[in-house]
Amino acid sequence: MNRQNRPGTLMIIGGGEDRTDTKTVLQTFLTLAGGMDQPLAIITAASTVPDKVWDMYRHAFADLGATNVTHVRISCRGDADDPALAQQMAASGGIFMTGGDQKRLLATIGGTRVEQAMRQAYSHRGACIAGTSAGASAMCTHMLAEGRAELAPEKGAARLGAGLGFVSRVVIDQHFSQRHRINRLLSVIAQSPFLLGAGIDEDTALIIHGCALIEVIGDGSVTVVDCRAAHSNMLDLRPGEVPEMIDVRVHVLPSGSAFSSVPEDERPACVAEKARAAPPPIAEFIQYLTDWNLES
């Protein structure tokens, strides 16, 4: 599947997005989904209190003028295989996965008709697929499932699980600066240096447009971690030991950053002026973010 067949947009949100005041991130989701009257689906399956979470988003989107918002309330895999629900979701302009536990989310919707409907909405309908907190982690093929590494990277500190695969070569972490998660992300990436890591701050979104354009919006930053050229002794360590790591590359992309790896004259007019030409490390990050195979 090439870029031209993926007209959709991904919004990877670091959790804690404002829902009562400026609502910058949610407003952007609404815009990317096509506007106030488009059908939107809110998936609360990551949460153990889905009705409470739905209530919060219902109010927030109503405040923003959205008129067609549905709570996708899934409590078991049977719910997620409902053909009528899947058909409805495939017609959505925007699908939003809330926070909770990414393992719960994947165990519930992974491989179901609802998951397939998300891909259809994204690929064929041009929908915006958004996930916040657990919903952000779930976007990856290799999902940061759980783990702690507070004071230093540690061998085995964090576990990967199977995610949704909207982003295949980048591991996402969320609540990144607020929960001081750089060591947790480094622990994962040092073990799998062929992947890149991206840490998303709270009330902040990394947006991946279909046209090789990425953009950071909201209150914080996106931190990219690259161990591809790093030397570490991770393989020689026992679990819990701290690796030596030399030559980790880090990029900090604050809100407002926008980069495209496509030459300016090949970009759609609407974004041509928005983005700067990506310098090589960011062009590679874009390639890692977009180099997926949604049909696998």
Add this chain to the structure above:
Amino acid sequence: MNRQNRPGTLMIIGGGEDRTDTKTVLQTFLTLAGGMDQPLAIITAASTVPDKVWDMYRHAFADLGATNVTHVRISCRGDADDPALAQQMAASGGIFMTGGDQKRLLATIGGTRVEQAMRQAYSHRGACIAGTSAGASAMCTHMLAEGRAELAPEKGAARLGAGLGFVSRVVIDQHFSQRHRINRLLSVIAQSPFLLGAGIDEDTALIIHGCALIEVIGDGSVTVVDCRAAHSNMLDLRPGEVPEMIDVRVHVLPSGSAFSSVPEDERPACVAEKARAAPPPIAEFIQYLTDWNLES
């Protein structure tokens, strides 16, 4: 002044070193100072409660068997210009600067006979000069004096002041992982990318031997931050804004790391087997740490 004239050792300690249990860091200081009977001087001038701090170290060093420990109690620049005190300190095997406030320490001893005596002890006597917490920050020519940047690097978040100059091209930060100071250090280094940054964890020391050998001991790690090849928009920002930073290089050196940039057959026998050959980024770090001019 070349390396052969600097037989002393530097111990840069990240604060919070154990003083009641294993005392690994303090025991190493005692060894590097020449052993239990060598004259040791404890400078408490960074602290507003010097007698309390002295009491703590007096007990800790007594427990370790040290027999000749002096409290250098300096409360004003006049005290620090006392020729008899300076003469005594120049004959020390080890000089230890405690925590407190690095600005207070420098305002009290900077440019005085006591400071000159520290250089003499280091250069001519081969003393070990150690500093913990504020005492660690004070080691640098460009001293990280104060500042906060918790969730992201920020323009102007931290201030440099004039330090003692035992390390001239590296800015030290302490309590590094415990107080999540990577953004504070990045804020400084992004503004002055011709310097390197080194963050020292609590109960951890970076030891700089005279023979281009560095070593990390204790409980945590040393994190090196290198923005020399990074691109940032720091110059275009207003104070408090978050810079875009691309291609920051980071190295994590856990306890036990030891590197030399001198070929094995040129190293003193005692350290020849201790250290590995430093890979290029660490050899450069060693050069930045040792490339000083103590007479300037």
